[in-house]
Amino acid sequence: DTEVTQTPKHLVMGMTNKKSLxxxxxxxxxxxxxxKQKAKKPxxxxxVYSYEKLSINESVPxxxxxxxxxxxxxxxxxxxxxxxxxxxxxxxxxxxxSVGTEAFFGQGTRLTVV
Amino acid sequence: xxxxxxxxxxxxxxxxxxxxxNCAYSNSASDYFIWYKQESGKxxxxxxxxxxxxxxxxxxxxxxxxxxxxxxxxLQIAATQPGDSAVYFCAERGTDSWGKLQFGAxxxxxxxx
Numbered sequence: 766d767t768e769v770t771q772t773p774k775h776l777v778m779g780m781t782n783k784k785s786l787x788x789x790x791x792x793x794x795x796x797x798x799x800x801k802q803k804a805k806k807p808x809x810x811x812x813v814y815s816y817e818k819l820s821i822n823e824s825v826p827x828x829x830x831x832x833x834x835x836x837x838x839x840x841x842x843x844x845x846x847x848x849x850x851x852x853x854x855x856x857x858x859x860x861x862x863s864v865g866t867e868a869f870f871g872q873g874t875r876l877t878v879v
Numbered sequence: 880x881x882x883x884x885x886x887x888x889x890x891x892x893x894x895x896x897x898x899x900x901n902c903a904y905s906n907s908a909s910d911y912f913i914w915y916k917q918e919s920g921k922x923x924x925x926x927x928x929x930x931x932x933x934x935x936x937x938x939x940x941x942x943x944x945x946x947x948x949x950x951x952x953x954l955q956i957a958a959t960q961p962g963d964s965a966v967y968f969c970a971e972r973g974t975d976s977w978g979k980l981q982f983g984a985x986x987x988x989x990x991x992x
Binding site: 771788805806807808810813821826852855857858868869871872873875 | 913915918921922923925926928968979980982983984987
C-alpha cells in the first residue's frame with residue numbers, strides 16, 4: 766500500500782463553520798505534512814509532524830489547527846476561515862524526515878470557503 | 880522542446896518528441912532533489928529523484944540531470960505521450976533535519992497530437 770488517503774475530496778464551508786480534514790497512511794511513515802496549494806502555484810508547506818510531534822509550523826494562522834492522533838493519522842481542524850483560505854489542501858508522508866526519501870502525496874481536499 | 884521552469888511556465892510539445900523541463904534551484908546546500916508530476920485535480924506524484932552526489936539518473940522514459948555548479952536541474956521525457964500532459968514541479972530538500980521540500984514554480988506541459 767503506497768497511498769495517502771485524504772477525506773473529504775471536496776469541502777464547502779462557511780466562515781463560521783468548524784470542519785476537519787483527515788489524512789491516513791499505512792506505509793509506516795513517521796513524517797507527515799500538510800501543504801496548501803493555490804491554483805497554478807506550487808504547494809506551500811504548512812506543518813510537519815515527525816514521530817507524532819509537531820516539528821514545523823510555517824507561521825500558519827491559528828484558525829488552522831493540526832493534530833496527529835497516531836502514526837497513521839493526521840488531521841487539520843478548521844475554524845473561522847476566510848475566503849482566501851480556499852485552496853487544495855494536500856497531505857503527504859515520508860519514511861523519514863531526512864534527505865533521500867520521497868514524500869508521497871494524497872489527492873488533496875478541495876476547500877471552498879464561502 | 881525546452882523550457883525554463885521559472886521563466887516559461889508552459890511547454891507545448893508534439894506527441895512522440897522529447898521534452899526537456901528545466902529548473903533553477905536556490906539553495907546550494909540542498910542535497911536531494913525530486914521531480915513531481917501533478918495532473919489536474921490530483922496530488923503531486925513522484926517521478927524521479929536524485930542526490931547531489933550524482934549528475935544523472937535515469938528512470939523509465941525519464942532522465943534527471945543535475946548541474947550543481949550552476950544550480951540547475953532538468954527533467955527529460957523521452958517520446959512524450961498525451962498522458963504526460965501535467966504540471967511538473969522540481970523540489971529541493973534542504974540539509975536541515977526536518978527535510979522540508981521547497982518547490983519550484985512549476986511548468987505546464989501540453990502534449991499536442
